[in-house]
Amino acid sequence: MQNIVVFGASGQLGHCLKNVADAKQINNIIFPPENEANILDTDVLSNLFEQYKPAYVINCAAYTAVDKAEDDVDLARKINRTGAANLAMQCKEHGAVLVHVSTDFIFKGDTPHPLVETDIAEPISIYGLTKLEGEQDIARILPQHYIIRTSWLYSEYGNNFAKTMLKLGAERDELKIIADQVGTPTYAIDLAAAILDIITSGGENFGIYHYSNEGVTSWYDFAKAIFDIAGSKVKALPIRTNEYPTRATRPAFSVMDKAKIKTTFNIEIPYWRDSLTVCLEKLKAQ
Template structure:
């Protein structure tokens, strides 16, 4: 198989791609360290392309500190917009396909139905805006792209909501969790598998796709699932967004419709709670 190069390899999704590619016996996937593959360094990008001559590039690099981005606009835009454009330009020059990950935060979140790829993007945060700008640059530069929007990403790697809830649940007697923001968790292992399935299919059905796990839930219900399935003894109380103000505004309803990716690539998507069980099992230390 032709080479696949992953940028942002040390992040949560990058580490999941390492695990899944090993399980799928995909040996032609390369994970260069960020010191050699900085998406803001065009010379470094060119060296990576010259060395590995990838047919596919997966961009996992992103500025994802949603609240911090409100005050760090320049850096968020550099990574999420300029970095994406740099990779798209290199892919165009070297005739490679770009798989670029994006987010449900490109939507305002005021529609009461699952969002399809052609619904109008209208971000309400700097993070969402810069990710949308990155999408637009990729589309404008490179026809051979798969842009995959995802949501509420978690896994056994990196920092994420599941690991935070397990930590806080073990430390505290009670927690207050937002119940009026609704979406779908995504197990990053499942997303990694979907990305690799798209690449290995050899499909040229380029464009924007939505991927999250199946189902609909709130942050409160997601947390309750984490606590119940892990037998974490903590009382969880639902609160409104207005009771927990944050620097960045989040979409109130960002459930995404996955019909396009399922139909195009014949991908089976697990239910969010089933994937959560798998992740919690992998996070639990083995019994002595």
């Protein structure tokens, strides 16, 4: 197989892709540092594509500070839209396939059923809007793409909800956690494995796919599971969204239907609490 190049290699999904690639003995995957892989610099991108001649590009680079994006619209749009479009144009010019990671935040979050890929996107935050714009530009520029929408990403790497809860749980006696936002946590190691399985399948089933772990939970129940598995004594108290106002509005219901990715690529998806247990055991061993 020809080269795979990962953008956003320093983030948690980039670290997980390194981990999984090592485990799968995939040696033709390249993780250039951010200063050599700036998705906003077209000259840098052109040189990188000429150097590595990738057959596949994985875009993990994103502006993900959801609340900050409400006031930092230009930068969020540059990274999430313009950067994605730049990669799509380079992939088109060099004959590469783009695997782009997107988000459940492109949805409004008011449907009564798990979200399928063809459901109407109606973002309610700048983050969600700019991620949707990135999806749309990729689809317009490059037919040879996989857009993987995911949700509630966590791992033993970087900053994420699971690690934050462990830290706060060790510092406080009680924590108030939102209980009326429902979705599914995704262990970034599982997502990384799915992405690499799609690439190594060698098929051309291009398009949009949903991926999260199996099951449904709230942020409160997610936190409770973290504390229970970790043996934390902190008391978790459920609250409503309106009791914890944030700059950006979050989807109230963003459970995604994974039937398409499972049937197309024969992917088995772990249950969210099983994967959480694996992650917390790794963190404990560090």
